[in-house]
Amino acid sequence: MIWIPPYKGWAAPLSSSAVVPSVVQFAGMRLKLTRGARKRMQAKVNQLIQAKKFFNQVVERTHLFFPIIEKILAKEGIPDDFKFLALHESMLVGDVVSSTNDVGFWQIHPVTALDLKLPIGYPVDERMHLLQSTKAAARLLKGHYAYFNSWLGAMLAYNRGRAGVVKLGIKQYYTAKVVWLDHTTDHYIIAVLATKLAFEKVAGKQKHPLWQLHIYDQGHHGHKLQDLAAYFNIERKLLSEHNKWLKAAVVPYHTKCALVVPISHTHLLRHAAFTPPKQRIDLKKVVSPLALPQQATACTSINYDPRSSNIFPTIVPCHELRNPRFIKANGKLAIIAQKGDTVATLAQLANLTVNRFLTVNDINKTDQPVPGMVYYYSEKGNKGGAHYHVVEIGESVWHVAQRYGIKLKMLLEKNRMREPEFLKVGQIVWLRFIRPRTIPIAYK
Known part of the structure; x- marks a missing residue:
């Protein structure tokens, strides 16, 4: 979990939207809060929203990353609310490393990464890859849900492991659609729910002011990052910032990781559809049928399936x-x-x-x-x-x-x-x- 700096300035009064209600909806469950639970959750919400500059920076990241995370969670059958678990874990900083050596958007530990078959060494660390880490976290959550038959249990197991949840003896979570949370409720549940309440009305609701992420999943293997940046007409530094999973200057052939490319909105309007580099003669000039030798069109009887x-x-x-x-x-x-x-x-x-x-x-x-x-x-x-x-x-x-x-x-x-x-x-x-x-x- 990423550390949140304490707010040392004047604290603005909380708006009504930041006041913790007595009932919180999460992953199809109704979570009823006692006075003690609301007090704990409110303190966490206050901490998140009062550092205004920090809050706005996080919101901007949600505009950029949530659209992709939401699609993956939906495809994997994970409730949309779990995007706030990733937000709580890393504040969507892709290369953040915790004191316990948890890494990436979903703060995955090296041992967990091995269990999930995520490469974490040189030249690729998939914990820092937006798509691969989200898919891995979804697999982990689905496994926990199958064990506990509870998304609340799955959330807690993501932090404590299954053995840790069993040790807590919270069988009231299993199969339940309505759960009471009180002053003894585990701090991780309180923190994730507080993150949802603090951000849900603004997170991912608008376009990012500068960029939209384009997922480029073919034609990048074996190429230098600086050449790919030139192909997309963006700075190498910007491309590197969104691909911290890559530890080398060249994208290896064996990786399953797609390239995450930030493209400006005006550039997207001019290039609504991208052509893979493997269909180009060089990085900036598209192959046209006229540019190919005449015999290229002569062979039509063989199905060259690449x-x-x-x-x-x-x-x-x-x-x-x-x-x-x-x-x-x-x-x-x-x-x-x-x-x-x-x-x-x-x-x-x-x-x-x-x-x-x-x-x-x-x-x-x-x-x-x-x-x-x-x-x-x-x-x-x-x-x-x-x-x-x-x-x-x-x-x-x-x-x-x-x-x-x-x-x-x-x-x-x-x-x-x-x-x-x-x-x-x-x-x-x-x-x-x-x-x-x-x-x-x-x-x-």
Whole structure:
């Protein structure tokens, strides 16, 4: 939970909208408050609303983040009121870290993140990702609700864990639609309900004065954040602020995280629909049919379905080895390069000679490891796990070979290349079979 600074100035009289009522609605439940419960809740509401500058800053964040959180909660079957739980936990500061090492919008602990299968190391910490953390919190809340048959019990378990709720012995919450809260009610319930009462009439009710968030879920993998910022015509710093989940300069191929892009309202009016970068020749110039070679339209009999390529490389932890950096990419022992890695250090980790490491990965001694890229420790295969790949921005033949774990010479052979050639964005690369001579190079 984020710390709220105490208000040291003059306290304005509370408006009627800030007075705690005797009955509070939450997640379809009627929560009746005794005098003691109302007094405790009122003190918390006062603390939230009296620091006017802080209050207004939080409200602005709700205008930006609540629309996305609300959609995810609705899709996951979580009552809309739980958006105020996220507000209470972090005040919607995506990279906040608590004294107990809870992180992100929903303040998820490292142990809980492991249970939820959320990556939290380098180069990605999904606890700081608006979408991934909200989906994970929804899974956790649904599990607690299934156990207690109570959204109030689920809320409390989010903070105390199931064992902690059971220990409290509050069976009156289970299955109940009407619950009395009194002076002994757990402080976490009081705090979350106070957050709702303080903010609900203004939170998320207007457009953010500057930005609207655009969720960009394709075409960003393997690209530098600064290039993506140039593509969207925004400052790199602004893009970084909304993507604190990314710890590297390059978006890794294996991450499921979408890019969260703040776009000004005037820019949205000019660009109502965005075209994925993989359909562009460069970052600022859209591919038109006239820009493609004539033979691109000649091949219409084959259905080049690129959807399966989105899952590559397939990344799973390598539990057989003690080093947590080792993974299995496309079923082969591998590692994801980090900033500062060298060919020598990567080779040494797996007790390989430098020459062997260079050979396996089809690179030279002068090549520097690319942060976020997969590097293999065992020989790559002769074909890919998908039939075709659609070239994205910045991809070379070598990038495609690493992504699918294919030997570079085999990938060249399948695409009738004698040596690595420049790939155009949208070009179809064959991965499993050799492209017949009668079928020209095609573009998606």
